[in-house]
Amino acid sequence: MANALDSVAAMRLAELQDPAGVKQVPTRNGFGEGVIEAGKKNRNVIAICADLSESTRMLGFKEALPDQYIEIGVSEQMLVAMAAGMASAGKVPFIASYAMFNPGRSWEQVRTTMALNETNVKIAGAHAGVSVGPDGATHQAIEDIAIMRCIPHMTVVVPCDSIQTKRATLAVAAMNGPVYLRFGREKTPVVTTEETPFELGKAQIFREGRDVAVVVCGILIYNALIAAEKLARDGIECMVVNNHTVKPMDEKAIVEAAEACGAVVTVEEHQIFGGMGSRVAEILAQRRPTPIEFVGVADQFGQSGDPAELIEHYGMGSSAIEAAVRRAVARK
Amino acid sequence: MSTLTPQRLTELKLHANNVRVGIIRSLLAAGSGHSAGPLDMADVFTVLYEHVLNHRPKEPLWDDRDRLLLSCGHIAPVRYSAMAYGGYFPIEELLTLRKFGTRLQGHPERVRLPAVETTSGPLGEGLAQGTGMALAAKMDGKSWRVYVVTSDAEHQCGLHWEATMTAAKFKLDNLIAIVDRNFIQIDGSTEDVMPLEPFADKYRAFNWEVFECDGNDIAQFTETIEKAKTVKGKPSVIIANTVPGKGVSYMEGDYTWHGKPPNKEQADVALRELQAERERLTANG
Numbered sequence: 323m324a325n326a327l328d329s330v331a332a333m334r335l336a337e338l339q340d341p342a343g344v345k346q347v348p349t350r351n352g353f354g355e356g357v358i359e360a361g362k363k364n365r366n367v368i369a370i371c372a373d374l375s376e377s378t379r380m381l382g383f384k385e386a387l388p389d390q391y392i393e394i395g396v397s398e399q400m401l402v403a404m405a406a407g408m409a410s411a412g413k414v415p416f417i418a419s420y421a422m423f424n425p426g427r428s429w430e431q432v433r434t435t436m437a438l439n440e441t442n443v444k445i446a447g448a449h450a451g452v453s454v455g456p457d458g459a460t461h462q463a464i465e466d467i468a469i470m471r472c473i474p475h476m477t478v479v480v481p482c483d484s485i486q487t488k489r490a491t492l493a494v495a496a497m498n499g500p501v502y503l504r505f506g507r508e509k510t511p512v513v514t515t516e517e518t519p520f521e522l523g524k525a526q527i528f529r530e531g532r533d534v535a536v537v538v539c540g541i542l543i544y545n546a547l548i549a550a551e552k553l554a555r556d557g558i559e560c561m562v563v564n565n566h567t568v569k570p571m572d573e574k575a576i577v578e579a580a581e582a583c584g585a586v587v588t589v590e591e592h593q594i595f596g597g598m599g600s601r602v603a604e605i606l607a608q609r610r611p612t613p614i615e616f617v618g619v620a621d622q623f624g625q626s627g628d629p630a631e632l633i634e635h636y637g638m639g640s641s642a643i644e645a646a647v648r649r650a651v652a653r654k
Numbered sequence: 655m656s657t658l659t660p661q662r663l664t665e666l667k668l669h670a671n672n673v674r675v676g677i678i679r680s681l682l683a684a685g686s687g688h689s690a691g692p693l694d695m696a697d698v699f700t701v702l703y704e705h706v707l708n709h710r711p712k713e714p715l716w717d718d719r720d721r722l723l724l725s726c727g728h729i730a731p732v733r734y735s736a737m738a739y740g741g742y743f744p745i746e747e748l749l750t751l752r753k754f755g756t757r758l759q760g761h762p763e764r765v766r767l768p769a770v771e772t773t774s775g776p777l778g779e780g781l782a783q784g785t786g787m788a789l790a791a792k793m794d795g796k797s798w799r800v801y802v803v804t805s806d807a808e809h810q811c812g813l814h815w816e817a818t819m820t821a822a823k824f825k826l827d828n829l830i831a832i833v834d835r836n837f838i839q840i841d842g843s844t845e846d847v848m849p850l851e852p853f854a855d856k857y858r859a860f861n862w863e864v865f866e867c868d869g870n871d872i873a874q875f876t877e878t879i880e881k882a883k884t885v886k887g888k889p890s891v892i893i894a895n896t897v898p899g900k901g902v903s904y905m906e907g908d909y910t911w912h913g914k915p916p917n918k919e920q921a922d923v924a925l926r927e928l929q930a931e932r933e934r935l936t937a938n939g
């Protein structure tokens with residue numbers, strides 16, 4: 323497992339606990355920066371947008387690289403199938419909309435024209451999770467990881483903050499094959515630094531501990547780190563694993579974490595059914611049966627509300643993670 | 655000429671003015687949401703709820719009600735406001751828009767608020783569901799009608815045209831689509847983002863009866879929808895030409911108001927303008 327402990331990420335924990343001291347940046351900003359850099363490095367990289375250039379942060383790309391930018395209006399199925407065609411002709415398309423529609427609306431096009439076709443298309447799913455807030459259930463993608471991770475050949479990446487989203491964007495641009503990259507709308511804590519290593523398919527330890535392995539993907543990493551610090555005061559030491567690549571998952575890292583701790587908690591802003599935690603359970607059921615507790619949305623739809631309010635309501639706040647860790651400890 | 659007396663016309667104009675006030679107040683309270691589309695459809699929703707629909711606000715799920723679907727769910731504030739002023743629920747409930755626990759979700763939800771008929775927000779799905787309802791009504795020999803309000807940019811969605819083809823196949827003359835033709839979408843003008851013209855010809859080619867009118871002219875829209883109701887053997891579409899942000903001077907015609915609410919100062923200006931319009935209408939009417 324890639325050890326990110328030496329990075330400033332781990333060093334800055336004390337600072338992270340002071341909410342006023344945490345820098346907050348939306349993960350989508352990292353995508354916006356990354357895709358421009360990718361487009362400058364490789365002129366075959368193109369950005370295609372479906373009437374959401376500002377909110378998906380493709381606007382900067384449009385301004386910087388207008389010849390590599392394409393606007394197609396509200397047509398998310400077209401977005402995928404057209405990108406697959408362009409990829410077959412040598413382009414490297416990044417396609418952006420809200421995760422609810424891309425890949426939510428276009429699932430069969432993704433399966434056939436991207437995955438079965440093995441075309442080099444990168445889906446950028448913005449505004450994922452209940453944290454999109456007041457727009458409500460229709461716009462809160464919390465099934466997207468499930469529907470993407472079950473497709474052969476697909477790579478699924480859920481970075482934890484804006485810096486990591488930029489790194490991930492550049493990494494998927496450099497690899498060949500279909501990718502789903504997921505990010506969010508709200509400003510969320512920046513827990514990594516420019517020095518934090520990042521490698522696709524390699525989970526990272528953000529905190530050492532031997533009692534419970536807390537395996538996280540996405541922006542809830544911050545809540546997990548806060549929960550771990552609180553639990554440490556009660557003598558429960560959590561290993562916090564940033565499991566950004568949901569597919570192909572770092573199986574070795576998951577098994578090692580389970581072996582080291584003997585209990586696991588998975589954390590994701592997604593349905594519990596079918597998400598990152600389900601994959602962890604599949605791996606461990608087969609290779610090292612271990613008690614697991616799941617933090618995520620429990621088979622419900624979201625609703626309108628303030629993002630932080632919704633994270634709490636659906637049981638994904640730091641206190642819910644703490645409680646899950648205590649349940650996991652009790653089952654050891 | 656429409657069947658409206660001059661006095662009734664003034665009443666409807668005043669009602670539309672109220673609906674706009676409700677939109678501004680609810681958006682201000684919510685702190686997020688869409689302004690341009692709701693304001694430009696206030697006249698259409700007023701005519702629908704106050705003049706066209708066969709419905710019972712106090713018995714929202716009455717079996718024989720006409721079905722009104724809002725396909726472009728993001729303009730929900732206009733529907734909510736028209737429902738509140740039409741007697742479906744207290745006007746003050748508008749201030750819960752987009753808040754935790756509200757029936758007035760950011761995008762409308764069928765199971766939370768009776769008589770919104772469908773959950774919408776993801777664009778392009780309303781006409782398909784409306785086609786299904788209209789076909790079911792025909793199968794059962796029911797006389798209620800289906801009205802589907804749809805935005806112009808929704809016509810970039812493939813499913814919308816699948817529905818258009820299907821409704822024509824089944825000769826659904828109990829189905830009327832109303833298009834908010836305001837020429838804007840998020841990234842700019844519809845004609846720059848993905849050209850829709852020749853718009854009316856597309857519907858004609860799909861065997862629909864096509865009407866065009868000024869969607870901000872209550873008399874004209876009323877007259878048009880009355881004509882559409884007499885069409886036999888095919889579905890009708892009314893292309894309602896509207897001015898985005900209608901009724902609030904600094905929003906009119908500006909696409910950047912698609913997806914943001916007014917702040918306090920902007921809302922105050924908007925409400926003052928609407929009040930002035932109200933006084934003008936009362937003085938003249």
Ligand SMILES: Cc1ncc(C[n+]2csc(CCOP(=O)(O)OP(=O)(O)O)c2C)c(N)n1
Pocket residue numbers: 372373374396398419423427690691692726728729775776777778805806807808836837838839840912
């Ligand atoms: C399937 C789908 N894709 C994208 C969106 C995001 N979105 C919301 S409104 C909109 C387009 C706005 O244009 P229009 O529908 O004409 O509404 P107007 O701005 O005129 O109110 C888009 C792309 C969506 N709601 N559904």
Ligand SMILES: [Mg+2]
Pocket residue numbers: 805806807834835836837838839
């Ligand atoms: Mg429009």
